[in-house]
Amino acid sequence: MLLSHDDRDPVRPSAMLETFPIVKNTYRDYFKVTGENKAAELLRYGKSKPGCISLAQGEGTLPTPEFICRAVNKALEDGKTFYSFGAGHPDLRQEISTYYARIYGVSVPTNRITVTSSGTNAVHLALMSILEDGDEVVAVTPIWKNLIGITELAGGSIKEFSMEEKDGAWTLNLEDLFAVCSAKTKAIMIVTPNNPTGWTMTGADIEKLTEFARLRGIWVIADEVYGRCTHKCARAASFLDYAREDDRLFVINSFSKTWAMTGWRLGWLVMPADAEGKIRDLILYENMGAPTFTQCGAIEALRHGEDFLEFQKKLWAENLDLLLQRLPRLKGVSMSVPPAAFYAFFHVDGCEDSYAMTREMIDEVGLSLCPGAAFGKGLKSYLRLCFAVSPEILTAALDRFEEFLSRR
Ligand SMILES: Cc1ncc(COP(=O)(O)O)c(C=O)c1O
Known part of the structure; x- marks a missing residue:
């Protein structure tokens, strides 16, 4: 029953609630x-x-290198100024798939790839698609602070798990990480290679974590934005090297660091195939997708950016x-x-x-x-x-x- 302005009774909190719902989720x-x-x-x-x-x-x-910018200039001249596809232009999704085959040697079909308006946006979409209010996300720290903020914005509750620095290296104790995961844990969030430490997870540890998460039904949010920014090898080990198609895994990537495209706000998300519809809907409500003409530059970056x-x-x-x-x-x-x-x-x-x-x-x-x-x-x-x-x-x-x- 809604009360009229005149018969409001300030001493009855339930009535107050009906009239003036308390605004939750403030900053x-x-x-x-x-x-x-x-x-x-x-x-x-x-x-x-x-x-x-x-x-x-x-x-x-x-x-950003000139050859990438040139593709955008051309796209603008060609009138590519209309709304794009929510999940990204099919040509760019295909190019990302081709890139994974060429550089990583893994098969990622286009229906598992969504173009996003930055890596940051990709993390938010992934979390929004799986989190209920209060769900626990175990974040392996040190971690880029914004990932904690994004998780909280998406309604998650953060549990930090710290790596240790000993004998001149950052180390992750997997057994301890597994031990802090509880029935309440919805997801594990991990950045490899890591910002800020540069620590990079070994393939063997990625495999163990993947198996643990699979067994427990826990999502893995793997931020691989620095996956190509490696000092001694062509790329870091990826969760995609070990995951199955239907694993509860989101892999975040971005054009920002690898091709000096921070201002472009362009990234991508690899997801389980059955998440495609949900992620696409979320994109439609958030920003209707990444800009059309910048995606033309992104294709060039993937093709010729080595x-x-x-x-x-x-x-x-x-x-x-x-x-x-x-x-x-x-x-x-x-x-x-x-x-x-x-x-x-x-x-x-x-x-x-x-x-x-x-x-x-x-x-x-x-x-x-x-x-x-x-x-x-x-x-x-x-x-x-x-x-x-x-x-x-x-x-x-x-x-x-x-x-x-x-x-x-
Ligand atoms: C680990 C990590 N993920 C994501 C991002 C953001 O990437 P983007 O510029 O694509 O939003 C950063 C930026 O510093 C980062 O360090």
Whole structure:
């Protein structure tokens, strides 16, 4: 029964509820673990300071290669400005399938591939399609903070499971991971190769995790955005190497890192075949799909992007060498060598609050890095530096970091 304005009784909460339903899911309700995005605020702060070197964000300084941009110019000239297909243009879906066959040696039919408006969007779609309010998602940390935020936005409840750094390497204890999964666990979220550590899961561990999840009916959300950003091999092991078609698996990928296309907001999702309809519907409600003309550029990236990727990998490798020559020499700084991605994630002895240290560094020496605490619990003494920049910028940044530490 709805009450009229006049006979409302403020002392009867149930009546109040009928008249004025309490609005759940406000901003504050969502982000229980993520909290306010202090790292993003610091990133903006660093960028607002004239002369500050910002290596806080996960993107390089190289622009998208010309041959990719040219395809988009042509698409625009050809009038490809209309709505696209919700799940992506069939030619791009086919090209992604061809790419998996060529580079990964795996067969992924087009009905298991959806083009998305970024890797970030792909994660959100995957989670929205499986989560009920309050479902538990076990997130292997350190993890790119936004994945925690996206999970909470999709109604999930995060349980963090931390990797350990020991003897110069990040390690995942699978048995312990399995032990924290309960009947309430709907999904395990894992980033391999990892942002921020560069840690990369072995094929054997991927196989074990896949079997465990299959047995327990748990979803795996595998973020493989850095799958080609490897320093010693052509690609990282993928969940697609071990999964069956009907496994409860979503694999997230993106054009952002591999082909320097961060601003394009283009990615893709590999899903079980029976998820296609649901994901397509979600896309129609979220944004009606990725832009039409940018998908033409994405096809070129997949077809002809290997040389550019090699060029980037050479740059990352040189920069990693530079970092490994300089960082470990600094007193109190230690870092595991990352086998992939383009981040140095290092520990600074005596750092009790990486957010505060980040702000001080911006103010004192004009260098902006990303606070380690943003990547999960127990990481307050870490900082992340993105080294996908020119060696000159990296050298200047390391000079500033050294200067900052010498003042402590
Ligand atoms: C692990 C991981 N996944 C996804 C993304 C975002 O990719 P996209 O630019 O396609 O949204 C990032 C960006 O830093 C990332 O580190």
